[in-house]
Amino acid sequence: MAGIIDTNILLYAANRDAAEQPAAAKFLYTAAASAQPWFLTDGILYEFLRVSTHPRVFSRPLTWKDAVSFLKPLLDSTNFLILTADERHWLLLEEVLAALTHPAGNLFFDIRTAVLMREHGINEIYTTDTDFLQFPGIKVINPLRDLGR
Numbered sequence: 001m002a003g004i005i006d007t008n009i010l011l012y013a014a015n016r017d018a019a020e021q022p023a024a025a026k027f028l029y030t031a032a033a034s035a036q037p038w039f040l041t042d043g044i045l046y047e048f049l050r051v052s053t054h055p056r057v058f059s060r061p062l063t064w065k066d067a068v069s070f071l072k073p074l075l076d077s078t079n080f081l082i083l084t085a086d087e088r089h090w091l092l093l094e095e096v097l098a099a100l101t102h103p104a105g106n107l108f109f110d111i112r113t114a115v116l117m118r119e120h121g122i123n124e125i126y127t128t129d130t131d132f133l134q135f136p137g138i139k140v141i142n143p144l145r146d147l148g149r
Helices: 006-012 021-033 041-054 065-076 089-098 108-117 130-136
Strands: 037-041 082-083 124-126 139-141
Touching: 006 021, 006 041, 006 065, 021 065, 037 041, 037 108, 041 065, 041 108, 065 082, 082 108, 089 108, 108 130, 130 139
Parallel strands: 037 082, 124 139
Antiparallel strands: none
16 A cells, blocks of 8 residues: 655645656656555645745745646546544544654644544655654655655
8 A cells, every 4th residue: 555645745746946846746647657545635735735826935836726737637536545534533643642752833734644644544654754754653755765856
């Protein structure tokens, strides 16, 4: 089974000005063409929309139409699934928080992703975000480094 694809991979793939764009786009293309299931969350998708259309983040921000169009092939694919919270979410949140040294602030976005991963039995995340290294049981894979950026 494949893993979750984090926001930063989507952002690199969509940002024509990023040095990481070719490797990120290649990774997404390879994931989309594979027979394995890949995962996103609604939070990751909305964060992509927020960041990719923000003029202070992207030198050439996407329009909302372009951002949604970028996501559409993933959303239409049968091997990209969107994880949602189930009835165990808040119980699992407490377990994840108890395992962290200092959960606070912006880390809660990643904590939510980690809890969703635990809920659905997914232990791999494809990301360049090293914050995920602090979550026990999660294997962090940087596909940009692994593809020989």
